[in-house]
Amino acid sequence: MFKILSKKFLCPTVAKFEIEAPLIARKARAGQFVILRIDERGERIPLTLNDWSEERGTITVVALEAGATTKRLLSLREGEYLMDVVGPLGRPAEVERYGTVVCVGGGVGIACIYPEVRAFKAAGNYVISIIGSRTKDLLMFEEEIRGLSDELYVTTDDGSYGQKGFVSDVLRRLIEEGRKLDLVVAVGPVPMMKVVAEVTRPHGIKTIVSLNPIMVDGTGMCGCCRVEVGGKTRFACVDGPEFDAHQVDFDLLAARNRRYLEEERRALERLKEGRA
Amino acid sequence: MTSRIVPKKYPMPEQDPKERIRNFREVPLGQDPETVKLEAARCLQCRPPKGKIVPPCVEGCPVGIDIPGFLALTREGRFEEAIALIKEKNALPAICGRVCPYENQCEGACTLGKKYEPVGIGRVERFLADWERARGFRVPARPPPTGKRVAVVGSGPAGLTAAAELARRGHAVTIFEALHAPGGVLVYGIPEFRLPKEIVFAEVEYVKSLGVELKLDVVVGKTVTLEELRREHDAVFIGTGAGLPNFMRIPGENLNGIYSANEFLTRSNLMKAYLFPEYDTPTKVGRRVATIGAGNVAMDCARTALRLGAEESYIVYRRSRAEMPARKEEIQRAEEEGVKFLLLTLPKRYIGDERGWVREVECVRMELGEPDESGRRRPVEIPGSEFRLQVDTVVVAIGQSPNPLVPATTPGLKTSRWGTILADEEGRTSLEGVWAGGDITTGEATVILAMGAGKRAAASIHEYLSGKPWPSDWKPVNA
Ligand SMILES: Cc1cc2nc3c(=O)[nH]c(=O)nc-3n(C[C@H](O)[C@H](O)[C@H](O)COP(=O)(O)OP(=O)(O)OC[C@H]3O[C@@H](n4cnc5c(N)ncnc54)[C@H](O)[C@@H]3O)c2cc1C
Ligand SMILES: Cc1cc2nc3c(=O)[nH]c(=O)nc-3n(C[C@H](O)[C@H](O)[C@H](O)COP(=O)(O)OP(=O)(O)OC[C@H]3O[C@@H](n4cnc5c(N)ncnc54)[C@H](O)[C@@H]3O)c2cc1C
Ligand code: SF4
Ligand code: SF4
Ligand code: FES
Numbered sequence: 001m002f003k004i005l006s007k008k009f010l011c012p013t014v015a016k017f018e019i020e021a022p023l024i025a026r027k028a029r030a031g032q033f034v035i036l037r038i039d040e041r042g043e044r045i046p047l048t049l050n051d052w053s054e055e056r057g058t059i060t061v062v063a064l065e066a067g068a069t070t071k072r073l074l075s076l077r078e079g080e081y082l083m084d085v086v087g088p089l090g091r092p093a094e095v096e097r098y099g100t101v102v103c104v105g106g107g108v109g110i111a112c113i114y115p116e117v118r119a120f121k122a123a124g125n126y127v128i129s130i131i132g133s134r135t136k137d138l139l140m141f142e143e144e145i146r147g148l149s150d151e152l153y154v155t156t157d158d159g160s161y162g163q164k165g166f167v168s169d170v171l172r173r174l175i176e177e178g179r180k181l182d183l184v185v186a187v188g189p190v191p192m193m194k195v196v197a198e199v200t201r202p203h204g205i206k207t208i209v210s211l212n213p214i215m216v217d218g219t220g221m222c223g224c225c226r227v228e229v230g231g232k233t234r235f236a237c238v239d240g241p242e243f244d245a246h247q248v249d250f251d252l253l254a255a256r257n258r259r260y261l262e263e264e265r266r267a268l269e270r271l272k273e274g275r276a
Numbered sequence: 277m278t279s280r281i282v283p284k285k286y287p288m289p290e291q292d293p294k295e296r297i298r299n300f301r302e303v304p305l306g307q308d309p310e311t312v313k314l315e316a317a318r319c320l321q322c323r324p325p326k327g328k329i330v331p332p333c334v335e336g337c338p339v340g341i342d343i344p345g346f347l348a349l350t351r352e353g354r355f356e357e358a359i360a361l362i363k364e365k366n367a368l369p370a371i372c373g374r375v376c377p378y379e380n381q382c383e384g385a386c387t388l389g390k391k392y393e394p395v396g397i398g399r400v401e402r403f404l405a406d407w408e409r410a411r412g413f414r415v416p417a418r419p420p421p422t423g424k425r426v427a428v429v430g431s432g433p434a435g436l437t438a439a440a441e442l443a444r445r446g447h448a449v450t451i452f453e454a455l456h457a458p459g460g461v462l463v464y465g466i467p468e469f470r471l472p473k474e475i476v477f478a479e480v481e482y483v484k485s486l487g488v489e490l491k492l493d494v495v496v497g498k499t500v501t502l503e504e505l506r507r508e509h510d511a512v513f514i515g516t517g518a519g520l521p522n523f524m525r526i527p528g529e530n531l532n533g534i535y536s537a538n539e540f541l542t543r544s545n546l547m548k549a550y551l552f553p554e555y556d557t558p559t560k561v562g563r564r565v566a567t568i569g570a571g572n573v574a575m576d577c578a579r580t581a582l583r584l585g586a587e588e589s590y591i592v593y594r595r596s597r598a599e600m601p602a603r604k605e606e607i608q609r610a611e612e613e614g615v616k617f618l619l620l621t622l623p624k625r626y627i628g629d630e631r632g633w634v635r636e637v638e639c640v641r642m643e644l645g646e647p648d649e650s651g652r653r654r655p656v657e658i659p660g661s662e663f664r665l666q667v668d669t670v671v672v673a674i675g676q677s678p679n680p681l682v683p684a685t686t687p688g689l690k691t692s693r694w695g696t697i698l699a700d701e702e703g704r705t706s707l708e709g710v711w712a713g714g715d716i717t718t719g720e721a722t723v724i725l726a727m728g729a730g731k732r733a734a735a736s737i738h739e740y741l742s743g744k745p746w747p748s749d750w751k752p753v754n755a
Binding site: 023024027037041042043044068069083084085086087088089216217219220221222223224226228233238252255256258259260263264266267270 | 454455456464492495498499519520521523525529532533536539547552553556557558560679680
């Protein structure tokens with residue numbers, strides 16, 4: 001059992017949880033994730049490590065309400081327990097001194113990019129962060145990321161805060177202005193990562209994305225999380241989740257993530273009716 | 277004795293096929309004590325043949341259970357002593373009595389079986405174990421602690437057996453398991469209708485009652501490293517199994533609706549997707565399901581598909597019936613349930629619809645040519661025989677490879693070119709104080725072989741902890 005030490009809503013559909021998990025906290029690195037299960041009947045869902053503290057023996061994850069399981073997760077309170085939390089899973093981000101690194105976070109992906117901003121900065125890079133969301137209320141970690149970045153750009157799709165537009169617009173502009181970018185790391189919704197890949201591709205800028213396929217075990221046992229990178233099948237939970245953006249088949253990923261739409265809808269309806 | 281030979285096994289009632297394909301309950305229903313006594317009485321109590329020290333059945337059992345011994349006790353109704361005799365060699369009899377390929381092992385070697393049906397050793401073993409479980413296990417007295425600590429990685433049959441054997445000798449044992457439930461393939465792979473999970477958990481409780489500590493949700497190589505376990509323990513046993521699913525690498529294999537056997541079975545068994553939406557994990561089975569492969573795993577998938585609502589469930593296999601590696605009993609049950617066999621058929625590619633779902637599989641017919649290295653006749657394609665099979669769901673059940681996580685994160689731990697961890701006849705690896713056994717050293721094998729390996733390693737670990745030196749001339753037997 002894993003205790004929820006604190007829970008804070010960042011907006012009505014996103015919450016941050018600090019969870020007691022000393023073994024995971026000792027090993028956590030930027031870019032890795034955990035898989036959790038709320039209770040006996042629960043499904044296993046992956047969430048990126050947003051933060052961790054070896055001293056406190058805790059990890060922090062940020063979850064966006066996407067369907068039944070995350071909705072149930074968001075309804076849990078401080079002091080309650082999660083049945084299972086396992087990790088840290090996946091390969092850590094390859095953090096080195098590249099020069100100028102652009103960290104792009106979209107939506108809840110901002111919470112996922114935060115530890116990478118910190119790690120790339122600590123490794124001595126000049127870090128440009130670009131974060132964006134649909135609207136002002138969904139923006140998160142702005143102050144934390146600003147504090148760690150050499151430059152920060154903020155966008156909202158509807159223009160309610162920062163610049164109106166997409167994170168990729170800012171990235172394109174930086175490139176057009178002739179800035180020398182050595183690495184781009186992007187985490188966010190599949191369409192966003194796909195666009196980022198297209199923006200950097202013609203310029204040959206190395207670009208890394210963190211993929212979010214449906215997972216079950218997270219240890220390479222089931223093959224549920226398979227993605228195609230450079231025409232080869234890879235298991236995102238053990239070979240990734242980070243891959244070379246220019247090699248990823250994003251359309252396949254998007255199609256595979258729609259496998260259970262019908263069941264997800266049923267689960268949500270059932271939850272709304274009051275789960276037995 | 278010969279005058280009283282009973283040529284056939286006493287029948288074991290089974291759920292009717294029409295009924296059972298609509299539920300996940302166990303198929304065979306078990307026998308009553310009187311029938312079991314009669315079955316045990318069929319045994320001829322053979323003496324060891326010339327030059328052997330045990331009767332043929334015992335030689336056929338990978339863990340060497342005293343089979344005539346427990347059958348004689350059973351015949352007299354002395355069930356408690358009979359199960360105790362089994363447990364001297366086998367800590368998990370309720371499981372082996374159900375899933376052992378006994379037709380190739382103890383029963384396959386039985387003298388009676390030469391002319392008649394062999395003694396139903398598996399079903400007697402199963403009865404005794406169930407009888408004992410129903411009355412509640414007696415927890416054996418714990419030996420004085422030795423002060424030695426042993427880490428066991430993985431809670432499949434290899435790990436559970438090694439842990440039980442070591443605890444029984446007074447060592448402090450901790451099992452580290454990656455998943456949220458113990459049992460390995462016994463819980464995530466083999467379906468409920470063949471091995472009720474309640475039985476696995478009862479056997480796990482028994483192992484825990486010996487003093488073994490079980491730590492779930494720990495991925496060795498990620499949450500802790502093997503090196504750390506080595507530092508904190510006097511010995512380590514690795515029983516991480518063959519959990520990496522193989523794919524055929526043919527076009528379209530990543531289309532929606534195509535599962536690995538592991539995913540398909542894990543969703544259904546471990547995550548209880550057959551109870552969706554009461555349980556949160558979904559699974560999706562269309563009207564027409566094709567399972568690729570013909571081993572035990574494939575039979576389990578094809579039969580699970582029926583129970584999840586498939587109207588047509590096909591086994592697609594590139595060789596002929598004679599080469600199918602699954603247990604005969606399971607093939608027969610699959611057939612009774614309506615699974616159809618497309619033999620001498622090889623999938624070449626999958627064809628999907630515009631939304632990315634598999635719709636057809638293109639296959640080619642095969643014929644058997646010259647024997648290959650395995651002695652089986654090699655299947656060769658018949659040119660121009662391509663045809664398409666309509667499918668909504670495909671399960672790829674063509675085998676698993678050894679789990680690479682521990683070797684990949686442990687410097688100095690040697691593996692073969694197939695990825696199995698190299699070990700000597702006692703299970704010792706290339707690292708001092710580290711043993712391995714089960715599917716991780718042999719590749720996909722059987723429950724009883726994994727248990728045998730766990731047991732051998734435990735004996736070797738015990739000797740090491742009692743002062744026997746690590747060999748200076750280590751020679752792996754599975755190179
Ligand atoms: C490596 C990785 C890291 C992730 N990190 C975060 C994070 O930090 N914060 C966050 O909010 N979300 C994260 N996600 C996505 C998150 O796991 C899904 O939103 C969640 O599983 C949805 O579950 P649900 O039941 O609430 O929604 P559902 O209604 O089941 O699904 C909503 C969508 O989520 C996806 N999804 C469903 N089940 C799974 C599953 N078992 N595994 C992965 N995706 C699934 C599907 O594409 C689906 O369309 C991450 C995913 C991956 C693979
Ligand atoms: C569907 C199916 C049906 C089968 N049917 C039969 C049958 O009828 N009869 C028969 O005899 N055999 C059968 N087998 C084969 C048999 O189940 C295996 O040979 C046996 O389970 C191997 O035991 P094991 O202990 O070596 O490994 P496993 O049972 O695979 O257990 C390994 C355990 O280690 C854990 N693990 C892996 N990596 C790590 C890590 N890094 N850290 C922590 N834990 C880890 C896994 O989660 C797992 O729990 C079947 C197999 C399958 C898949
Ligand atoms: S363990 Fe398996 S092989 Fe040995 S006697 Fe029992 S059923 Fe037969
Ligand atoms: S070989 Fe068969 S008949 Fe002979 S002792 Fe063994 S079980 Fe009995
Ligand atoms: S989630 Fe099962 S292999 Fe990646």
